[in-house]
Amino acid sequence: MKLRGAHALLFATLVFGASAVAAGQRAVGPGSPIYGVKLPDGYRDWKLISVAQENGKNNDIRAILGNPAAVEAFRKGTRPFPDGAVIVRLAWRYQSSPRNDAVFPAPQSFVAGAPTNVQVSVKDSKRYAASGGWGYGQFEAGLPNPDPAIARACFTCHQKLGKLEGGADFVFTAWSE
């Protein structure tokens, strides 16, 4: 089994290796539909880019983290993002905190509840040329959502930002100092 696993890994490395390395993808495991984006190893330890909060159907509070290539591009304002940049958006239920509100002067405190999903954007201008240079994946409990419609919807939405509108390169998040 170990040898077979090693052979499979070798095969995967030979076939997908160059592109995967270029995109900073060291994770193993299943990838997202369409893009084959994987959950990057150690992404939870990456540096913070910014935070946001979504009402409506999402009803979440979120943190956007980046690998070193992404963080450097944000800090220097480099656009388009270089190949290898990876942005990870973590989200949790947006929920009132009665514990905090008991201490604060008024009911006003909202915190992160249970995790909802993690969305990953990987910049690889060649591999993902058809989607503006970005590959996308949504992960729940560490596994990619297998619905191709979910993966497809990422670019449908990011595309509306335009390639270079405000230097966006299809990215919603701006750096927060």
Place this chain on the structure above:
Amino acid sequence: MKLRGAHALLFATLVFGASAVAAGQRAVGPGSPIYGVKLPDGYRDWKLISVAQENGKNNDIRAILGNPAAVEAFRKGTRPFPDGAVIVRLAWRYQSSPRNDAVFPAPQSFVAGAPTNVQVSVKDSKRYAASGGWGYGQFEAGLPNPDPAIARACFTCHQKLGKLEGGADFVFTAWSE
């Protein structure tokens, strides 16, 4: 001037050095009133603990970051926090994003605006024994707020959580996976 500065630094190191090192304080510059807490070098690159959002007078969205000692304690559930743990809460104006809302299905998106302030909690059970083992500071544009009432208010509020209520050790934030 240089020599006088060096002597002053030497004196400060001799008097406060051991405790400052124990608390992971490598920053130079002025400290907060009462506690002498400084803005730690490189805190913007620290790992994410969680996120939150406050309405009311604060009207902010925030990220809570930690130095390695704090993050390890959060991950392992170590309470009370060890000496040297430092928690940094960054906050930005909580503001609607018309840019995102133009793309999303409904007006629902809130993002981080201009930075408001940064609050720092430093664990040093000896130096800060009178305030539950924590020293506090609030920083605006990189400088400590000089009002002792602001610094004093930190513990007034954190104290209401109780030393070990829910394993809090006077800390509001819980780890978000």
